[in-house]
Amino acid sequence: MYFFLRNLSILEICYTSVTLPKMLLGFLMEDGRISFLGCAAQLYFLVLLGSIECLLLAAMAYDRYTAICDPLHYNIIMRRGLCIRMVVGSWVVVVPVQIGQTYQVFTLPFCASRDLHHFFCDVPPLLELVCADIFWNQVMLYTIILIFAILPFSLIILSYINVIRSILKMPSVLSRHKAFSTCSSHLGVVMLFYGSATVAYLKRQSRDSVDTDKYVALFYTIVTPMFNSLIYSLRNKEVRIALKRLIWKK
Template sequence: MPQRKGLDNHTTGPGFILLGFSDHSSLQGLRFTVFLVIYLVVITGNSLIVLITVVDSSLYTPMHFFLRNLSFLEICYTSVTLPKMLVGFLMEDGRISFLGCAAQLYFLVLLGSTECLLLAAMAYDRYTAICDPLHYTLIMSRGLCISLVVGSWMAVIPMQVGQTYQLFTLPFCASHDLHHFFCDVPPLLELACAETFWNQVTLYIIILVFAVLPFSLIVISYIKIIRAILKIPSVLGRHKAFSTCSSHLGVVTLFYGSATIVYLKQRSRDSADTDKYLALFYTIVTPVFNPVIYSLRNKEVRIALKKLLRTR
C-alpha cells in the first residue's frame, strides 16, 4: 500500500523545511525582534482582556463572556505558529518533524474553525441584544452561552482529526520544502505525490461547514441588526447600538477577509509569497488587533481596564 509506505517514510524521515521568510538571511535578527514583540503584545493584550472579564463583575455579561473565550482562543491560535517561527529566525533553521507538522496543522485548523463558530455565536448575541432586547437576558442565558462556546470547540474535532490523518497518510515527493512559515493544507498538498482530489473535497467541505456557513449567519445577523438600528429614531440611540457591534464587525472583517482569499483563490507557485503575507493577517494581525479593537470601541472594557491598572 503506497500510502502506508509514505507514512512510514515520513515518521522516520527528516520531516519538512519551513522556508517562511528565509529569502533574506540578513534580516532574520530584525524579523525575530519584530515577531517577538508581536507575540508579547498578543499574549499581554489578550491576557488582559481575559483577566478583566474574570475579575470585574460588571463584565459578567454574555458579550464579555464570548470576548473572554475569543481572547483565550487568540492566545492559543498565535502560540501554534509564532514560537516555531521565532526559533526558526533565531537558529536560522526551518526544520519541523513530520509529527510536529501534523500537530501544528491540526491545532491551527482546529482553532481557526473554532474561531469561525465563536464569531458566529457573538453575532447571534449582538443580534439578540439589538433586535430582541426585552428577551435578551432570557434568551442569552448562562447555559446557552456555555453551550455555544463548548459546541464551537467540540464540533470541530472529529472533522479535523479526519482531515489531518487523510493528509498525512499521503506519500510526499522528494522535496519537503514548504513555501510557508507554518504547516498548512494548501502548501502540503502541493508536495504530495498522489491524487489529492479527496483531500481537496475534504478541505472545501470543512471550509463550507466551518467558515462559509458561520459567515453567512454573521451576514444575516448584521442585515437584521442594521435594519433594526435604522428604525431607532434618535441619532444617539443609533450610534450607541452600532458601537456595540463595530468591534465584533472589525474582527470578523480582518479574520475572514484574509483567510477567504488564501483558501478559496486558485493557488500557484507565483502566489506563494502573497499567500504567506495574507496568512499573517488571520494568524497574527487579528490576534494583535483583537484586544485593541475591543478596548477602544467598548466603553465597559475601557473602564474595567482603567480600574484594574489603578489597583496595581
C-alpha cells in the same frame, strides 16, 4: 458579551502560539526544520482553532442580534447555560472533523522533496508535496471550509442585516449610535478576520507567487489576532482617552 470575549481572547492566544514560537525560533536559530509529528500537531491545532473561531464569531453575532433586535428578552434568551453550550458545542463539533482531516493529509505519500515553502504547516502547501491524487483531499478541504467558514459567515451577514434594519427603525440618533456601538467592535473583527482569510484563499486560487501566499497567511494568523485585541480595547473609555492624548502629543 464579555463571556464570549474571554473565550475569544483565550482562543487567539492559543491560535498565535501554534505558529509564532516555532517560527521565531527558526528565524533566530536559522533552522527552519520541523519534525513530521510536529508538523502534524501544528496543522491540527491551526485548523482546529481557526474553525472554532469562525463558529465563535457567529455565536457572538447572534448575541449582538438578540441584544439589539430583541432587547427585552435578551437576558432570557442569552442565559449563561446557552452561552456555555455554544462554546462547548463549537469544540465538540470541530475536534473530530479536524482529526480526520489531519490524519487524511499525513497518511498521503509525500515526494522526495520535503521542502515546505511556507512559514508553518498548512493544508494547501502540504498537498503540494504529495505524489498522489489529491482530489478527495481537496473535496474534504472545501467541504470543511464550507461548513466551518462560509456557513458561519453567512449567518453573521444575515444577523447584521436584521441588526441594521432594527437600528434604522430607531427614532433618535442617540439610540441608533448607542445600538451600533455595541456591535461595531465585533463587526470590525469579523471583517478583518474573514477579509484576510478571503484574500489568502483568492491568492492561492489565482496562482500568484508562493511568497505572496506566505505573507498573506502570516497576516491572518498573527497580525489579525493582534488587531482584534486593539479593536476591543477601544471599547474602554479610558483607553480611548489615553490614545487620544498619545496621538495629540505626537
